[in-house]
Amino acid sequence: MxxxxxxxxxxxxxxxxxxxxxxxxxxxxxxxxxxxxxxxxxxxxxxxxxxxxxxxxxxxxxxxxxxxxxxxxxxxxxxxxxxxxxxxxxxxxxxxxxxxxxxxxxxxxxxxxxxxGFLAPNAGERWADPDWLRFRLMGCTNPTYFALYARRRMDLYGATEEDFAAVKVKNARHGMANPNARYHKEFTQEQVLESPLVADPLRLLEICATSxxxxxxxxxxxxxxxxxxxxxIRIRAVSTVTPTYPMTSVEMPYFSTDSAAVVAPNEMSFKASIAQAAYEEAGLGPEDMSMAEVYDLSSALELDWYENIGLCPEGDAEKLLRDGETTLGGRVPVNPSGGLACFGEAVPAQAIAQVCELTWQLRGQAGDRQIAGAQAGITANIGLFGHGSSVICST
Amino acid sequence: MSQSPIQPTVAGWFTDGDEPKLIGTQCRGCGTYFFPKQELFCRNPSCTSTDFDEVELSRTGRIWSYTKHYYAPPEPYITGDEFEPYTIAAVELETEKMVILGQVANGFEPEDLHTGQEMEVVVEKLYEQDGTDYTVWKWKPRAS
Structure with a gap:
């Protein structure tokens, strides 16, 4: 510790x-x-x-x-x-x-x-840069990756388009009470599902803006x-871990994973290992968390994080959402700030903003979005090229 | 009619012909595979080898996930006169156990795909530039 x-x-x-x-x-x-x-x-x-x-x-x-x-x-x-x-x-x-x-x-x-618009790679002819090549060789934008994860949740765990829309509805409601959020507008599930498809199955209102x-x-x-x-308020842990070889999950900006033919992959995914390292350093576990601020680059990605930070077993995120556990007033509200859904991403500020929200919540200064009796919280995100990021704070 | 000259977008990344394959490398030390080719050092932290053989990768695999992209991406994607939405699949190669992304062959939609489905490598035109057709690997549902 x-x-x-x-x-x-x-x-x-x-x-x-x-x-x-x-x-x-x-x-x-x-x-x-x-x-x-x-x-x-x-x-x-x-x-x-x-x-x-x-x-x-x-x-x-x-x-x-x-x-x-x-x-x-x-x-x-x-x-x-x-x-x-x-x-x-x-x-x-x-x-x-x-x-x-x-x-x-x-x-x-x-x-x-x-x-x-879409975040683009550096300019020029960059034939050795995977971040450039993914655009040139296949038009693989950031939402492409979010969509691949979303579709996999649907095929593996029975997630529905309604679930993804429900995450947006929840976060939009949370953000109404946050003066620092960019968007202060409530949406219905129907409105989300009527917005245009960007990367099937994800729609415009389910993908975070840049701010x-x-x-x-x-x-x-x-x-x-x-x-x-x-x-x-204390910072109990900061996790900045990188992946372990072989990295078998599809992560931006790569268009191929490591091979698992010779070395068996770690049982724990990279994203799960990020929070795990934070919990170990803090001497706390998911059951101690009153809240979480996670990187909802897409509404569906928030569901992956529920599992990656240990709020529920793999495949159960939709149940947690549907039961209202991650909504303000539920057992462990996720993105009480409104998350990226209400902020849009301001890259170097975002992980610090997550810590600001934990601090206001843990001090009891979060106004109409306050989580009663918040004792501890976790943030999670991931940066391009293998940068894990998770901070745990407590009273 | 004269045909446009054809060039791969990246030389040495895939073979052509009726049964094209992706070209990767295999580490002489630990035997692991890389795509794109890794030729300087092995990324397995338990291996110190710097020797690699160029190998053709297995040309079939199973879908890890897939999507269709409806908005024109930014440069350096080359859109041509009019943007056409395209489907992308992430496919896990059977022998090499690695997931490789690529566009899906022309004419196939998300409705034609599902996670776990068997796919094969094909080589198709990606864009045209200065009168030359540039090709890339794509994933095509394998005829059952």
Missing amino acids: AKDVAILGVGMHPWGKWGKNFVEYGLKACNDALGDAGLDWQDIEVVAGAETVRNGYAGYVAGATFAEALGWSGARVLTSYAACASGSQAINNARAMILADMADVILVVGADTTPK DGAAAVVISSMDYARKRNIDP
Whole structure:
């Protein structure tokens, strides 16, 4: 078990399509997190930035970009990139500095401005890059992968299009109470099922958009929090595991898996191993979780996560959903924030935003979406090229 | 009528003829397979081999999952004059036990497919560029 670190402050810039520079969003999130922590910028010893690759050089050096924007103070900087897992990598690298006694208090921030439509690979002729080749050789977009997983759930476990629509309906309802969400609109199952097919069996309203947004957290050593008489929400674990060979699940951006002809695959899938590592580090299990924030890139993918984070056995996710267990008011609400369904993805900010939601819920500050008596929660996501990401927080 | 010249989109990734096959590599150390070809180092963490043989992979497998794509993807996909929706299948090769994605052969729809169905490799045109037809591997339901 790793030692705990304290969450002193959290802040976000609302998600949307605002047409501004990502630095502006990030500054708002940083200042909100600093204010929430009761700290001044010059109290911060390290700035840990989650990198964005869609905003030029300033995005590549996100840590320094925010250090400069807040006013050069001599703080150290870190910048982390792990695709959709960049935010949790930044949190973990910051945590490592605290646990190594290299720093007491660190500001972690991720912000993005994203283009509309399908996320595309880097430009140019990139014949050795699987992320480029998957588009050129077969037109394999991100929704293609979400659709492959969705169809497999239907064929293996009897999931229905109505189940996938029900996830969207649930998350849309949750997001109504979240001022930081991009979409505040309820949908009926019928409306979801009438939206156009993007990648059969998934429809436009079931696939997450790309958004602008920013999220920040201020973390510190437990001693630093105690000296300030704060009883903080604690980060109990951060999992950043990679797959084990042979990696037999179909994952972006690859168009082939490893071969299982010689070495038998691990019994546990890569996605399940991400949460497993977090539970082990926290000394907690799925039964201890009051909530989860998972990466619903598609409505169907949320159902995979129920199983991957151990909320139910494989094949039972539809039952959990249909029984209302994962809805606000149920046994273990999933995506009380509204999830990506209501946010759209702002890549480097998203995993940090998940931790912001856990923090508000565990403090009892989540307003009309509050989970009564929330004690612990888990986040989960996965970044392109084998980046696992899961954070467990508790009171 | 003169026929357009035909070129593979990627040279050396598949054979042609009546029974085309994908071309991968097999590690001389541990015997595992790779597609696309791995030629520098073995990705099995228990194997230190850097020697590989080029091998033709089994040309049949079973569907892991499938989908149909209704929206035009971004570049570098080459759409041509008008976007045509296409079906994609992920197929697990029998001998090599690896899943390989590809478009489904022209004329087949999701309704023609199911998880576990037997498929075979075919080579078909993917796009036309500067008067040349470029081909790629696709998955076709195996005649029973």
